Amino acid sequence: xADFGGGDPEAFRKEVREWVDANFPAELKSRPNxxxxxxxxxxxxxxxxxxxAVGSKGWGTPTWPSQYGGGGLGTAEAxxxxxxxxxxxAYNPIGGMxxxxxxxxxxxxxxxxxxxxHMPLICRGDVQWCQGFSEPGAGSDLxxxxxxxxxxxxxxxxxxQKIWTSGAQYADWCFCLVRTDTSKKHEGIxxxxxxMHQPGVExxxxxxxxxxxxxxxxxxxxxxAEKKNLVGPLNGGWSIAKRLLQHERGGLSGAGGGGMGGRSxxxxxxxxxxxDAQGRIADPDLRTRVVHHEIEGRSFQQTAxxxxxxxxxNSGPSAATSIMKNAGTSWMQLRQELTLxxxxxxxxxxxxxxxxxxxxxxxxxxxGGKAFTIYxxxxxxxxxxxxxxxxxxxxxxxxx
Amino acid sequence: xxxxNEEQSMLRDAAKxxxxxxxxxTAFRKMRDSGIExxxxxxxxxxxxxxxxxxxxxxxxxxxxAFGYLSIGLILEEMGRTLTASPLIASGxxxxxALVLGGSDTQKSEWLPKIADGSVVGALAxxxxxxxxxxxxALAATKSDAGYSLSGTKSFVIxxxxxxxxxxxxxxxxQPGDKDGITLFLVPADAKGVSRKRLALADSRGAANITxxxxxxxxxxxxxxxxxxxxxxEKTLDRVRAALAAEMLGAANQAFETTLDYLxxxxxxGQVIGSFQALQHRAAKMFTDxxxxxxxxxxxxxxxxxxxxDVPELVSLSKAKMxxxxxxxxxxxxxxxxxxGMTDAHDAGFYLKRARAAEAAFGSQSYHRDxxxxxxxx
Ligand SMILES: Cc1cc2nc3c(=O)[nH]c(=O)nc-3n(C[C@H](O)[C@H](O)[C@H](O)COP(=O)(O)OP(=O)(O)OC[C@H]3O[C@@H](n4cnc5c(N)ncnc54)[C@H](O)[C@@H]3O)c2cc1C
Ligand SMILES: Cc1cc2nc3c(=O)[nH]c(=O)nc-3n(C[C@H](O)[C@H](O)[C@H](O)COP(=O)(O)OP(=O)(O)OC[C@H]3O[C@@H](n4cnc5c(N)ncnc54)[C@H](O)[C@@H]3O)c2cc1C
Numbered sequence: 217x218a219d220f221g222g223g224d225p226e227a228f229r230k231e232v233r234e235w236v237d238a239n240f241p242a243e244l245k246s247r248p249n250x251x252x253x254x255x256x257x258x259x260x261x262x263x264x265x266x267x268x269a270v271g272s273k274g275w276g277t278p279t280w281p282s283q284y285g286g287g288g289l290g291t292a293e294a295x296x297x298x299x300x301x302x303x304x305x306a307y308n309p310i311g312g313m314x315x316x317x318x319x320x321x322x323x324x325x326x327x328x329x330x331x332x333x334h335m336p337l338i339c340r341g342d343v344q345w346c347q348g349f350s351e352p353g354a355g356s357d358l359x360x361x362x363x364x365x366x367x368x369x370x371x372x373x374x375x376x377q378k379i380w381t382s383g384a385q386y387a388d389w390c391f392c393l394v395r396t397d398t399s400k401k402h403e404g405i406x407x408x409x410x411x412m413h414q415p416g417v418e419x420x421x422x423x424x425x426x427x428x429x430x431x432x433x434x435x436x437x438x439x440x441a442e443k444k445n446l447v448g449p450l451n452g453g454w455s456i457a458k459r460l461l462q463h464e465r466g467g468l469s470g471a472g473g474g475g476m477g478g479r480s481x482x483x484x485x486x487x488x489x490x491x492d493a494q495g496r497i498a499d500p501d502l503r504t505r506v507v508h509h510e511i512e513g514r515s516f517q518q519t520a521x522x523x524x525x526x527x528x529x530n531s532g533p534s535a536a537t538s539i540m541k542n543a544g545t546s547w548m549q550l551r552q553e554l555t556l557x558x559x560x561x562x563x564x565x566x567x568x569x570x571x572x573x574x575x576x577x578x579x580x581x582x583x584g585g586k587a588f589t590i591y592x593x594x595x596x597x598x599x600x601x602x603x604x605x606x607x608x609x610x611x612x613x614x615x616x
Numbered sequence: 617x618x619x620x621n622e623e624q625s626m627l628r629d630a631a632k633x634x635x636x637x638x639x640x641x642t643a644f645r646k647m648r649d650s651g652i653e654x655x656x657x658x659x660x661x662x663x664x665x666x667x668x669x670x671x672x673x674x675x676x677x678x679x680x681x682a683f684g685y686l687s688i689g690l691i692l693e694e695m696g697r698t699l700t701a702s703p704l705i706a707s708g709x710x711x712x713x714a715l716v717l718g719g720s721d722t723q724k725s726e727w728l729p730k731i732a733d734g735s736v737v738g739a740l741a742x743x744x745x746x747x748x749x750x751x752x753x754a755l756a757a758t759k760s761d762a763g764y765s766l767s768g769t770k771s772f773v774i775x776x777x778x779x780x781x782x783x784x785x786x787x788x789x790x791q792p793g794d795k796d797g798i799t800l801f802l803v804p805a806d807a808k809g810v811s812r813k814r815l816a817l818a819d820s821r822g823a824a825n826i827t828x829x830x831x832x833x834x835x836x837x838x839x840x841x842x843x844x845x846x847x848x849x850e851k852t853l854d855r856v857r858a859a860l861a862a863e864m865l866g867a868a869n870q871a872f873e874t875t876l877d878y879l880x881x882x883x884x885x886g887q888v889i890g891s892f893q894a895l896q897h898r899a900a901k902m903f904t905d906x907x908x909x910x911x912x913x914x915x916x917x918x919x920x921x922x923x924x925x926d927v928p929e930l931v932s933l934s935k936a937k938m939x940x941x942x943x944x945x946x947x948x949x950x951x952x953x954x955x956x957g958m959t960d961a962h963d964a965g966f967y968l969k970r971a972r973a974a975e976a977a978f979g980s981q982s983y984h985r986d987x988x989x990x991x992x993x994x
């Protein structure tokens with residue numbers, strides 16, 4: 217898609233700015249994005265109004281085609297929208313797994329009818345999706361999944377258990393990997409979609425070490441998926457799943473590329489540790505590690521830019537995504553560790569007013585962040601992918 | 617493992633069987649879920665005291681057994697394994713050491729027998745900021761008619777909420793940062809003007825911020841010499857650090873063993889995950905590090921028992937090394953367990969949270985690396 221259709225970026229910026237000023241409810245200014253909260257509350261009227269306004273413009277998914285509810289815009293325009301939202305203290309109310317991973321995958325693999333049915337609802341934020349991939353016995357070895365889908369003519373009947381299903385308790389729909397052939401491993405998996413609002417769907421939230429319950433054990437008993445909601449060919453779900461995981465990883469690696477919010481470690485260290493007469497962080501051991509981390513972060517960002525430039529014309533994520541996922545997530549985890557260390561005793565709080573919200577947030581974030589190197593394919597799985605697919609090293613894993 | 621004498625072997629065996637039977641990790645979980653404010657189970661503490669654990673470093677004439685620091689380290693190591701929460705370090709090592717090192721005969725007679733039998737819980741009120749910095753004492757003790765008046769704030773006082781006796785570092789002259797001019801005081805926690813605020817910590821253990829508002833104490837509350845409290849304070853802190861490192865050693869070893877067990881049973885790709893060399897080598901590295909850490913921890917405790925001049929150096933070595941190893945092992949515990957390690961129902965999170973709290977307490981790795989370098993003149 218040509219950026220600005222040959223038009224003027226400044227004119228577009230002006231258009232966005234005026235639209236945001238006219239539509240963004242002032243009471244939401246600089247408030248956190250409710251999408252980013254794991255424990256959902258009923259949205260306020262203003263939140264709903266803002267979601268509908270952005271959704272109907274397609275600006276929450278600016279680069280998606282307009283016939284499916286997206287903005288139909290180029291990446292440069294998308295960046296301008298992001299900048300203008302940021303300038304106004306506005307958040308993007310359209311998000312979740314539908315936007316991050318399912319939508320882009322459906323765009324590549326879905327039929328015209330499937331795209332027309334599901335994508336506009338994602339673009340408007342009307343439907344939330346969850347990912348029914350992992351099972352108790354199928355984590356890193358995802359293709360070992362056992363959840364069965366039986367062919368019943370015009371629909372499938374699904375029986376089995378998923379686990380670690382993020383947001384299952386809030387989701388309207390599930391994109392799910394099911395076994396449609398038990399005689400083969402990878403070639404017996406299909407990718408189906410079904411509503412979470414039907415009998416036979418049971419979700420049990422699981423509490424995390426950070427104290428919250430963002431994910432669930434999910435049980436399916438005779439759950440129905442219509443045939444029209446089979447994505448790709450029967451028994452052809454594995455390559456779609458792998459593609460979707462690349463989108464997931466791409467999204468996760470972004471954690472390292474900025475957008476992590478919060479104050480810089482240097483700022484925090486100035487406050488909690490202090491500086492010497494020359495303005496250096498007073499603890500020289502910590503200072504060295506903060507600098508090291510800053511340099512890692514900068515080189516990660518430089519790589520993100522380089523990958524983007526080099527992949528121009530190339531669509532979407534690739535095997536290099538594994539590099540970015542590993543580099544980005546370890547960087548982020550180290551940042552969380554350093555934040556705690558810098559805060560010292562104040563970085564050990566669980567609750568209560570003896571700690572600032574920022575300090576409590578750092579502790580919960582540090583704990584939650586331990587999942588970055590586990591989900592979306594663990595750190596080790598990514599390293600295996602890099603070794604096999606990029607470096608051409610042989611694989612001795614019994615992967616059949 | 618250090619070569620143990622007979623009484624030490626017996627002590628260790630007793631500690632092992634008591635913690636495994638009476639205080640497994642499920643007991644810690646129950647304590648956390650019950651929301652007990654002091655951060656430990658009082659009944660369990662009574663049992664520990666009955667077994668004589670609170671008096672292990674206290675001379676026999678004051679009701680203790682004088683088995684020494686390596687001995688209490690053995691107990692703490694077993695307690696660390698099951699994350700047993702108790703005021704043993706704060707009281708049976710911290711307050712007890714301060715009294716043994718600096719107390720007058722009267723003070724010792726008054727407090728040590730009660731610390732040894734567990735009826736008094738002591739705590740060290742030392743730090744005032746976000747980081748351990750025992751020389752940065754601002755809390756002021758000014759001369760008054762009765763003796764001294766104490767005003768100021770102490771933060772992150774471990775077992776500060778449960779304690780009935782506080783060993784408080786106060787400034788009688790000089791500036792925060794000066795080692796001269798620090799005086800130690802024995803302050804009953806129910807003294808007028810003492811107010812405590814519970815800290816709800818990630819590791820669910822007991823701690824408090826304590827404010828002293830014109831707290832009046834007699835001249836006989838001074839522990840050791842006026843303005844010259846630093847020497848006793850530093851020695852006391854080294855004993856606490858060495859003891860804490862022993863607890864961390866036990867916790868890290870258990871975290872490692874639980875993880876190792878999991879590597880042997882969790883199957884992915886048709887094989888146990890422990891067959892993947894990517895995990896094997898990390899397990900081997902952790903095991904190697906744990907062995908090195910054990911040597912460092914035991915050397916520090918033995919140096920204290922021998923009253924050797926290199927205690928400060930060996931203690932900083934021990935706390936720094938142990939902190940690094942516990943940090944690593946607690947992270948790997950979560951990572952190698954995958955999703956299950958992220959759940960509150962699993963123990964991994966407990967070890968992770970305890971690791972960071974123990975790392976920060978009484979000097980982080982970077983504090984002790986710096987101290988080690990200073991002690992050695994570089
Ligand atoms: C917060 C969170 C949210 C999640 N959300 C979702 C969701 O929405 N939907 C969903 O389907 N899943 C979700 N997951 C599940 C996630 O994808 C799995 O946890 C992950 O794939 C790992 O699987 P596992 O937990 O079974 O660990 P295991 O696969 O058992 O791994 C255990 C350890 O072994 C290592 N290991 C495994 N195989 C190898 C190998 N070949 N070589 C070297 N090391 C190996 C792993 O890296 C890990 O360290 C979520 C997980 C978390 C923690
Ligand atoms: C200074 C020096 C002195 C030596 N002296 C002697 C001597 O006196 N007598 C003698 O007989 N030999 C001697 N050797 C040889 C030495 O024992 C071999 O170099 C060594 O066993 C490694 O074998 P290799 O060089 O064939 O490397 P390889 O075995 O080919 O190893 C190459 C790399 O692969 C790694 N690797 C190999 N197998 C595995 C595995 N299963 N898992 C993971 N990684 C693996 C190795 O660690 C290494 O990094 C000496 C070598 C050196 C460098």
